[in-house]
Amino acid sequence: MMARLIEGVPRRALVLLALLLAGLIVAPWLANDYLITTLILILYFAYTGQAWNVMMGFAGQLSLGHAIYVGLGGYASAALFVHFGIAPWLGLIAAVAVAVACGAIIGFLAFRFRVGGVYFAILTIAFAEFARIGFDHLSWVGASSGFFLPVANYSRSDLWNLRGSPTMFYYVILALTVGAFVLCHALLKSRMGHYWQAIREDEVAARSLGINTFRYKMYAVVISAGMTSVAGVFFAFYYNNLFPEQVFSIGRSIELILSPVIGGIGTLFGPIVGAFLLTGLSEAMQNLLSQLGIDVPGAKQVFYGLCLLAVVLAVPEGVWPWLKRGVGLKGEST
């Protein structure tokens, strides 16, 4: 398994990867709380970006409503925890099941009825908005006034119930990000991964070669939805609150796709590089602004927008493929 995973990856890349991972593992001993919080945010976006990438980057299906899977995952696990005391790791199963079912419905309707391109993207937004307004009126989970988890006692970390210190959450999200990376690497190298890329490049050609495009697009949506919902569980237990207006909003869906888009759609390192760049730069900018005594809401988002604009105009395929050439790595899609 390990041998197959690293097969064909240049040694220089492996060394870099090992160094990066080692750095991230020891980070909590070296960094202060603020830095850990920032790293959690970065890894969260790296993870969700990786999950979104399965659908868009690998299979070429643009979803602009991925917040729906984060929201469903978060709400499912939080509701089970609050109402029935079911631990998040068990709730996770329900969360993934709900998100997979939702992804399957959206995918089935869209692909069966041949809703593609622009229309597909808008359909995904419509479902997310539908969920937002629906949850706004669902009083079982607090409706529009929000759903809250009992706040954690930081003296003791309870990994089973996901109640504890930021360091614990940091390792959880780090493990998720590494796991997603390994999974995506395996998916991309698998037969299905090649089918996806064929569909992405030319769906008609893929179908004429005998690929069941409906089935493989469905797999892409379902896998992406399931992976994204895990981030939702993390989100709910890390922030301890869920508001439909925030969780399902189109802004969240956009935020989620920024790191892979900036890092490089369809690459494995893209979402990670993008997340580090974007969150790192925006945190740095916010610090600078607050030290200058300027407090403007929206400045961070303007910065996001400008980054996005700069990337689409200057390096449309993303920062990572460009960076990779700079570092002198050659490997195909990693």
Next chain:
Amino acid sequence: MPAEIYLNVAVSGLLTGLVYGLMALGLSVIFGVVRVVNFAHGEMTTIAMYIAITLFSALRLDPLVMMVPIAAVLFAFGYALQAGIINPFINRPEHSQFILLVAIAIIIVNLLLIVFGPDARSVQTSYAYDSFQIGALIVDATKVYAGVATILVAAALFAFFRFTLIGKAIRACADNYTGALVVGLDVKRLYALTFGLGAACVGAAGAMLVLLVDVTPALGPAYTLLGFIIVITGGLGSMPGALIGGLLIGLTEAMAGLFFAPSAKSMFSFGLLVLVLLFRPQGILGRRVA
């Protein structure tokens, strides 16, 4: 509830829907010709709304009168946007175009947030509480003015596309891109012109919308979605479709607000959108695009 209420709410919803339809008309024109989905459409509408509000609060200029200059400003904005940024993207993959416009949208929303703050703003005209009464039917004067203005603007746009040489040239670009190039049309300039015209619709609609709703920067994304719902329902790329879609959505939302919670009204629009996408993806009046 007395029966007049339904009638009053329906008429009011239809008139509001007409103004939404004008906004969506801009989206439809842009998509129909340039084949770019303007993800910054609602955000451009809020720019127009804030211009109208600023003119009103600083100089007491009536938004209905200012409609034409505001439309002209938005025309210039749209023209510059297409000529400067979007034109190089017309042959890029769809998602690349989306992301470009999403970036523009994010920048607009948050610049407005920085400049005007998050609080809702509105315009109080002297005729804000006037109404017309026809039998049992009572209609806000503001909505009637806005509805009439919408019809005038839309009629002008239809006439432009049907009777002027430039309008015909633009339609030629929409019908056959390569053909238009072959006969020597300056397609990029016509695209910029079209985007400008779409933006001008948004300018006119925005000036009227300040009379009907309170504006916040967050309205931008909501209006973008509303625009999509309307044009997809009516038929993406179809001009009369956009107005009909607007009427339909206006009516649906008004009725949903009356029968259910007003906060749940847009759920019905989204429901309608999903149904249309599945069963008649080309919309009520649209042609199916390959």
